[in-house]
Amino acid sequence: QSALTQPRSVSGSPGQSVTISCTGTSSDVGGYNYVSWYQQHPGKAPKLMIYDVSKRPSGVPDRFSGSKSGNTASLTISGLQAEDEADYYCCSYAGSYSDVVFGGGTKLTVL
Amino acid sequence: EVQLVESGGGLVKPGGSLRLSCAASGFTFSSYSMNWVRQAPGKGLEWVSSISSSSSYIYYADSVKGRFTISRDNAKNSLYLQMNSLRAEDTAVYYCARDRDQLQFDYWGQGTLVTVSS
Numbered sequence: 001q002s003a004l005t006q007p008r009s010v011s012g013s014p015g016q017s018v019t020i021s022c023t024g025t026s027s028d029v030g031g032y033n034y035v036s037w038y039q040q041h042p043g044k045a046p047k048l049m050i051y052d053v054s055k056r057p058s059g060v061p062d063r064f065s066g067s068k069s070g071n072t073a074s075l076t077i078s079g080l081q082a083e084d085e086a087d088y089y090c091c092s093y094a095g096s097y098s099d100v101v102f103g104g105g106t107k108l109t110v111l
Numbered sequence: 112e113v114q115l116v117e118s119g120g121g122l123v124k125p126g127g128s129l130r131l132s133c134a135a136s137g138f139t140f141s142s143y144s145m146n147w148v149r150q151a152p153g154k155g156l157e158w159v160s161s162i163s164s165s166s167s168y169i170y171y172a173d174s175v176k177g178r179f180t181i182s183r184d185n186a187k188n189s190l191y192l193q194m195n196s197l198r199a200e201d202t203a204v205y206y207c208a209r210d211r212d213q214l215q216f217d218y219w220g221q222g223t224l225v226t227v228s229s
Contacts, residue, residue: 003155032213034212034213034214034215036215036216038156038216044221045206045219045220045221045222046148046156046206046216046219047219048211048215048216048217048218051211051212051215051217052212052215057217089155089156091156091214091215091216093213093214093215096170097144097161097168097170097214098161098170098171098172100158100214101158102155102156102157102158103155104155105155105156
């Protein structure tokens with residue numbers, strides 16, 4: 001399995017919206033509705049932000065939303081805040097429990 | 112409150128062995144599949160291994176198959192990773208992570224650093 005493709009970096013000003021894309025294939029992102037997104041601050045453990053493509057765990061602000069079209073999933077963060085500055089990783093189930101693939105990560109900078 | 116606490120990391124020479132542990136609390140450990148996910152310094156996340164709730168199903172990434180062994184003790188609420196024949200490329204922070212469904216990880220430990228170097 002090849003890694004999912006994410007932009008290396010994105011940026012936005014406070015209050016703006018940004019979207020991070022995650023491109024895979026019909027064998028992973030396009031084939032299953034099990035795409036998840038993780039936020040990771042420097043030196044910290046990843047935190048689940050989105051699961052099942054578009055669902056938010058309890059406690060995650062509704063500024064975070066997920067979607068999918070074909071083989072590309074997207075994470076949109078609206079009303080950017082300084083604390084949103086972090087690395088973001090997408091992840092997709094790919095048909096079996098030995099087939100899970102992460103994206104390479106996207107560094108979000110809040111200007 | 113769900114807590115996952117890893118331990119057992121450290122410096123080991125190439126070819127050596129190490130056993131990682133993950134102590135779980137705050138949830139019914141025996142009801143969840145558990146995983147190890149690693150992150151090499153400055154790199155992205157890589158899934159390593161998964162074990163089902165009753166240990167009936169075990170899976171490994173190709174990069175560690177035959178060298179690493181995942182196990183769990185539901186009576187002790189603990190997850191383990193036995194790592195043998197370690198290589199420099201195994202150097203990483205190792206996280207234990209709970210699987211909410213289909214390899215979507217809803218809780219993570221703080222990680223334990225494994226450094227393989229002579």
